[in-house]
């Protein structure tokens with residue numbers, strides 16, 4: 336499908352309740368690799384997928400140690416928002432952003448200025464640590480300080496349970512209230528903009544057909560094909576940090 340950014344810009348100008356759904360592709364230009372893109376973390380190293388799977392994490396201390404080592408220098412702790420994130424914040428300033436559903440765990444949308452109350456983090460955040468046994472949560476940097484001080488698999492100080500980042504790993508249940516909020520925001524949209532996601536991970540990918548069925552225009556912005564390109568009103572394949580500011584206006 337050939338779609339023009341000018342057409343999408345016009346739709347956004349007319350829209351009143353834009354819902355943006357973002358995936359890892361919006362943060363690659365901030366230096367955080369995606370998983371499944373051509374230079375994605377899993378594409379280059381399939382073993383990395385193990386570190387994102389709760390079944391290996393809870394049963395294998397070596398997987399946990401490797402996870403803590405890789406968290407120490409997770410790019411999300413130093414990354415800066417790019418023009419794509421700033422474009423989402425501009426949408427909010429224009430009074431158009433109804434909700435921003437993100438699969439990302441990097442908090443770059445909030446850092447770019449989107450109100451935290453509008454960001455629906457369906458896969459959690461890497462900026463917090465949590466205990467799988469008692470549900471304790473605290474700032475990730477405090478737990479990382481313990482790792483730097485020599486604890487290679489730090490245990491929960493409240494109950495001795497296994498700690499991890501406050502993100503949803505594969506094999507871990509999603510938070511039903513968060514997913515409900517995401518899908519009901521999608522159903523309220525008059526324009527859904529899906530940005531930088533292969534749209535393979537359910538149930539959040541379902542936000543696209545939900546919005547379409549509720550009568551919203553659907554725009555997909557992603558370098559690679561997605562399964563929903565066929566139901567989209569427009570598909571844009573350009574670089575997100577260039578193209579998103581172009582269609583949103585009001586950036587800067």
Ligand code: NAD
Pocket residue numbers: 357358359360361362363364367368369370371372373375438439440441458531532533534535536556557558559572573574575576
């Ligand atoms: P994905 O890795 O499955 O797909 C990303 C898509 O973005 C790919 O199709 C890729 O071609 C495209 N892309 C990458 N950079 C782009 C650019 N500059 N312009 C246009 N397109 C670009 O991502 P996903 O669907 O979000 O799923 C990965 C899962 O892993 C998510 O659920 C998320 O929780 C997690 N994840 C998060 C981060 C992060 O927080 N930044 C990073 C990696 C993975």
